[in-house]
Amino acid sequence: MTDVNALERILRSDEDVPPERAAELSAMLDQPPIRDVVRLVERSTATRAAVVLRLLSRRRSIQVFDALDAAHQADLIDALGDRAVYEFFAELDPDDRVSLLDELPAEIAERFMRTLDDSERDITGVVLGYPRGSIGRRMSPEVPHIYEDMSVDETLEKLRLVADDVETIYTLPIISRDRLLVGVTSLRKLFTAEGSAGVAELMDEPVFAGAHDDAEETARWFLPLDILAMPIIDESGRLVGMLTFDDAVDIVEEADSEDAARSGAHEPLQQPYLSTSLFRVVRSRIVWLLVLAVSALLTVQVLGAFEDTLAAAVVLSLFIPLLTGTGGNTGNQAATTVTRALALGDVRPRDVLSVAWRELRVGMLLGALLGAIGFILASLVFGLDIGIVIGSTLFLVCTMSATVGGVMPIIAKKVGADPAVFSNPFISTLSDATGLVVYFLIAKSVMGL
Structure with missing residues (x-):
């Protein structure tokens, strides 16, 4: 197993990896657990982190990039170059894609949107259409459409076809033909039910939130319910997306980090400390110090x-x-x-x-x-x-x-x-x-x- 600390020392001593060492380092980076590689990137400068992402296999590089905070992803854009960034951007989930766009200048965000195919651009546009701070901005719009008049067999067949394209299939919203939310069921219930049974017989009363509801408030009351996901609806009661447990955890962690930082009289860094530039660290503190000095x-x-x-x-x-x-x-x-x-x-x-x-x-x-x-x-x-x-x-x-x-x-x-x-x-x-x-x-x- 490769020692990540040794890799970090090598990269720190030589950020411009010579071609003859690239293959060796690439093989070394493919050995450690993905969490160790993410930690290595988080502790690195933008230039060094870009080197790591380029040396990783395509699958692992996408996984690592997806695991980073949106602010950190934005910092890596210049160092990575357009081709790699566009590929990473296309592989992100729509809600994560929107979080990254929020960190970018408008002209760069617009350029990124133009690189997406029509279907991905439309899905991302759905999330972008909701105001910042709303739960609609953090939901996944990729939801399987399970209708109340479908049978269990029909539902399972549909899930097999769309499983790779949706955020979750474990908690399933049930809708009417005009997309009104009528209930929820679970994959467990579908697996244990008779194939000829209707999904309407298996659904429970839905726990849901409105797309314009405050993201932090929604995430905080959702997490103690211990459910994997819940439907998000629009003003008409139509299903527009799903909030997953992991996204709710991210929302609460971001809010708690922001509160802790501001309670300590500085702005949150929004990315790992060691990968944050000195200028950004100073900028996060200087305004508060001036305010407190005056007061x-x-x-x-x-x-x-x-x-x-x-x-x-x-x-x-x-x-x-x-x-x-x-x-x-x-x-x-x-x-x-x-x-x-x-x-x-x-x-x-x-x-x-x-x-x-x-x-x-x-x-x-x-x-x-x-x-x-x-x-x-x-x-x-x-x-x-x-x-x-x-x-x-x-x-x-x-x-x-x-x-x-x-x-x-x-x-x-x-x-x-x-x-x-x-x-x-x-x-x-x-x-x-x-x-x-x-x-x-x-x-x-x-x-x-």
Whole structure:
């Protein structure tokens, strides 16, 4: 068995493979499991990845290209050359083809579409016709047409003819002659039924989604049902495609990766880290850093406004990192929890008051516990006045931060923004500024500054 790490070292040392070594490397690349070759491509630059794809056999190169993220596929286009790319593009499933087209400039996408034959262009056009973010954009339009008046034998014969051309044959939608969805059945039921039986006798009530439904929401409620696929219908109830389990998993993984990235104050890379250019990594982070740097000026303004208070009691400056850190962490915990609950459908925008009330009480309990500890420790070291200031501030900061952190993602959802964008980075800054205002106001009142 070929050592993929050894292959990686060879390719790294010599990206321009000499002709006399091409056959040797090609044979070596055909030996490892396909997952190892995919990992090798994901860890490589576009130039080196293109070399690997060219050295692979046609079947394995198509498998590897299909396994890559759409953004990574787009990066490889220039390195691969038109002939290879057109071949890979034609072999993709229509939904994967559309994902790649979404990553490309309009003129290149149009050129790619012209390379398809009429039938493939029409099928791809069906998926392209639905708006981005809809489940219609992620479905497979290649579905066997099984009519309710067909027999089991007729159905099985039809499946044998179209099995290579459709996305799945394990979950089968049943339609009327005018393509209205009437039920679903499974290949297992067909195999175990009498050949003369009608498929209408074997069908169950269908679980389905509308083509214009939100892709992430649809995928999240579909996955826990533990079914292999479900029909997608248009506004008239006609069958237009199927959503498979693996496509739903991809949708949820993409959404979770995006939320995790934005919660950490950067944009998602959308492809493996080592194959992402330095420019793209910088671009994914710089905007957020600039936004946070500007918003952090609020904290500087607060400190400037209470400069006299700090000068009168320098000891107050020692606790600023503790208070701002506690407030930011409390708000981030609440925001992360509620953002996840929104994604799973456990919380809806209309639940904003319930969430606010719940997080208010959680924040009060957390603040009471942390405040009590802060009061005791600060009083023992710095005196009773400082203990009261620290204990009271921790209580109020935790209460405010938890409430704001819980509500902000819901507000974002309600106005059509990404909840993850409104959560951790902005909440940290807001908690810092408001927490310091509360801190200095309490200090001035308690200590008479």
